[in-house]
Amino acid sequence: MGKRLLQIDGSFGEGGGQVLRTALSLAAITGQAIRIFNIRAGRKKPGLAAQHLTSVRAAASICSASISGDTLNSTCLEFRPSSTVMPGTYSFNVGDGRAGGSAGAASLVLQTVLLPLAIVEGSSTVHVIGGTHVPFSPPISYLEHVYLPVLRNMGLNVTLDLHTWGWNPKGGGSIEVRIVGNPNLQGLKLLERGELKMVRVIAATTKLPDEIKTRMGSDAESSLLGHGFDKSLVDVKGLTCPGLASGRGLFIFPEYAHSTAGFSSLAHGAKVAKEACSDMIAFHESGAPVDEHLGDQIMLPACLAMQESEYVVSNITLHQTTNAWVIELFGLAEVVVNEDSKKVSIIPKGRIAQR
Numbered sequence: 124m125g126k127r128l129l130q131i132d133g134s135f136g137e138g139g140g141q142v143l144r145t146a147l148s149l150a151a152i153t154g155q156a157i158r159i160f161n162i163r164a165g166r167k168k169p170g171l172a173a174q175h176l177t178s179v180r181a182a183a184s185i186c187s188a189s190i191s192g193d194t195l196n197s198t199c200l201e202f203r204p205s206s207t208v209m210p211g212t213y214s215f216n217v218g219d220g221r222a223g224g225s226a227g228a229a230s231l232v233l234q235t236v237l238l239p240l241a242i243v244e245g246s247s248t249v250h251v252i253g254g255t256h257v258p259f260s261p262p263i264s265y266l267e268h269v270y271l272p273v274l275r276n277m278g279l280n281v282t283l284d285l286h287t288w289g290w291n292p293k294g295g296g297s298i299e300v301r302i303v304g305n306p307n308l309q310g311l312k313l314l315e316r317g318e319l320k321m322v323r324v325i326a327a328t329t330k331l332p333d334e335i336k337t338r339m340g341s342d343a344e345s346s347l348l349g350h351g352f353d354k355s356l357v358d359v360k361g362l363t364c365p366g367l368a369s370g371r372g373l374f375i376f377p378e379y380a381h382s383t384a385g386f387s388s389l390a391h392g393a394k395v396a397k398e399a400c401s402d403m404i405a406f407h408e409s410g411a412p413v414d415e416h417l418g419d420q421i422m423l424p425a426c427l428a429m430q431e432s433e434y435v436v437s438n439i440t441l442h443q444t445t446n447a448w449v450i451e452l453f454g455l456a457e458v459v460v461n462e463d464s465k466k467v468s469i470i471p472k473g474r475i476a477q478r
């Protein structure tokens with residue numbers, strides 16, 4: 124496995140943690156040894172933060188990789204898988220990555236190991252402790268409502284339980300994911316979204332007065348109705364969530380006949396509904412079936428599928444083009460991103476050939 128060392132420049136494109144995570148997932152899947160340098164060179168504090176370090180160790184544990192450079196703030200890492208991906212029971216704590224703990228995103232650690240475990244025969248359980256609803260990462264509610272349903276449509280058997288919510292800055296949330304592996308992933312076609320069926324609005328709080336939840340929900344509802352959404356299609360729920368420390372967030376999921384998208388805000392006061400609603404409304408007006416975040420996150424499953432995938436996104440982002448670059452470096456697929464039509468086509472070359 125992994126005869127030559129694949130060199131990956133972490134400063135390419137978006138220059139953030141995604142280059143690292145996608146490379147780790149694909150290294151585990153293909154058995155390819157990698158060296159990543161300039162890690163997160165595009166960020167104010169370059170190098171491995173707690174979440175990235177936890178992702179490195181998580182990826183190493185599922186394929187018995189030997190690693191060097193796995194220290195906090197390291198900008199260069201070598202990762203050499205020594206076995207195929209082993210299904211099993213795994214537990215990762217983002218807080219272990221840094222003295223004093225961390226609210227680094229549990230979702231991003233999970234995404235690093237999810238696909239490798241999901242496409243091998245056998246069952247796995249992954250428990251992750253960390254931030255579950257923190258900025259610049261998929262809230263776990265997004266994984267539940269948007270990302271995992273797409274994976275299920277592609278043939279993956281994955282369920283998630285959110286036991287405890289972990290907000291910024293304390294983190295400490297807890298999720299458990301059960302996976303029944305299926306090596307035969309189906310390609311994905313999301314070219315049209317169909318009619319709007321429902322807009323689900325979730326106003327969530329932990330250890331805060333009920334008025335905050337009620338206000339977030341009613342502000343969001345007024346904003347959506349003010350933009351012409353039919354009241355019968357807007358479903359607002361207040362959620363009182365277990366968690367170590369207080370926190371709040373607003374999550375909006377427009378569900379169309381063929382796809383679901385997700386928008387959120389963790390802001391305070393009137394800003395929270397404004398942020399989440401304006402993103403959701405802009406998406407609705409774009410007519411696209413796939414939101415920009417899902418657009419980068421489904422590239423990984425799509426490049427591992429048996430058939431070609433095609434989808435239309437609301438915006439082409441640097442995250443998407445950067446992910447496409449990493450996938451092509453591994454030789455796993457041809458990725459065509461059309462900036463005009465906003466169509467992404469992923470033509471897998473077959474991962475078995477990589478071994």
Ligand SMILES: Nc1ncnc2c1ncn2[C@@H]1O[C@H](COP(=O)(O)OP(=O)(O)OP(=O)(O)O)[C@@H](O)[C@H]1O
Nearest residue numbers: 139140141163166259260261262265387416419420
């Ligand atoms: N609100 C959101 N909803 C869903 N997904 C999101 C949201 N915000 C960010 N993401 C996703 O989270 C991932 C973030 O990747 P990125 O490399 O920017 O993060 P990171 O590892 O935290 O690194 P860095 O600190 O280097 O930015 C991307 O897949 C992006 O689509």
